[in-house]
Amino acid sequence: EAQVTQNPRYLITVTGKKLTVTCSQNMNHEYMSWYRQDPGLGLRQIYYSMNVEVTDKGDVPEGYKVSRKEKRNFPLILESPSPNQTSLYFCASSSGLQPQHFGDGTRLSIL
Amino acid sequence: KQEVTQIPAALSVPEGENLVLNCSFTDSAIYNLQWFRQDPGKGLTSLLLIQSSQREQTSGRLNASLDKSSGRSTLYIAASQPGDSATYLCAVRRIYGGSQGNLIFGKGTKLSVKP
Numbered sequence: 001e002a003q004v005t006q007n008p009r010y011l012i013t014v015t016g017k018k019l020t021v022t023c024s025q026n027m028n029h030e031y032m033s034w035y036r037q038d039p040g041l042g043l044r045q046i047y048y049s050m051n052v053e054v055t056d057k058g059d060v061p062e063g064y065k066v067s068r069k070e071k072r073n074f075p076l077i078l079e080s081p082s083p084n085q086t087s088l089y090f091c092a093s094s095s096g097l098q099p100q101h102f103g104d105g106t107r108l109s110i111l
Numbered sequence: 112k113q114e115v116t117q118i119p120a121a122l123s124v125p126e127g128e129n130l131v132l133n134c135s136f137t138d139s140a141i142y143n144l145q146w147f148r149q150d151p152g153k154g155l156t157s158l159l160l161i162q163s164s165q166r167e168q169t170s171g172r173l174n175a176s177l178d179k180s181s182g183r184s185t186l187y188i189a190a191s192q193p194g195d196s197a198t199y200l201c202a203v204r205r206i207y208g209g210s211q212g213n214l215i216f217g218k219g220t221k222l223s224v225k226p
Contacts, residue, residue, distance in 0.1 A: 010219050103154055
């Protein structure tokens with residue numbers, strides 16, 4: 001089954017404790033992306049990757065890092081999380097200009 | 112800067128009605144426009160994608176249109192059902208630096224279909 005898998009689905013942590021949210025897709029898609037969704041602000045892109053070893057900033061990259069060492073994986077790294085990064089995070093992938101497929105989301109709470 | 116607006120923010124209709132959701136965008140330099148559905152606590156499900164050269168796409172009871180010159184898209188839902196209750200999001204894929212850029216989302220229309 002074609003899917004985008006995010007882990008963990010839920011995480012409560014404390015300020016400053018480094019964390020990684022993993023994202024994996026099994027569709028051999030070149031393009032992968034991370035979004036955050038906040039009430040009243042909608043979905044905003046954090047980082048995206050056009051292919052292996054090619055990443056670029058989206059609209060709200062501050063406080064986040066990504067890497068794309070393999071085509072299927074695109075982890076999101078929060079080196080020193082802060083409460084303003086409490087949000088619902090989505091990973092997505094697509095091939096060319098085809099529809100983007102989204103993961104089920106990761107709800108992150110930073111105390 | 113590309114901005115995507117969806118009107119109305121919320122809509123409540125009785126079961127069986129036909130309805131139209133609206134999406135507008137400020138910059139016509141787009142590759143495509145995609146409509147999504149999001150259920151509470153869930154991810155996004157792609158409903159329809161319209162390439163910039165197309166005028167409309169249909170899937171079952173859904174029909175999406177695109178008028179790039181006026182910066183508008185509509186999602187038409189025929190014979191609405193309670194199972195259609197969800198938030199509907201519109202997103203445009205912008206052209207950036209001559210290549211495909213990221214998706215810019217509207218804030219969504221929350222649809223409630225009453226039995």
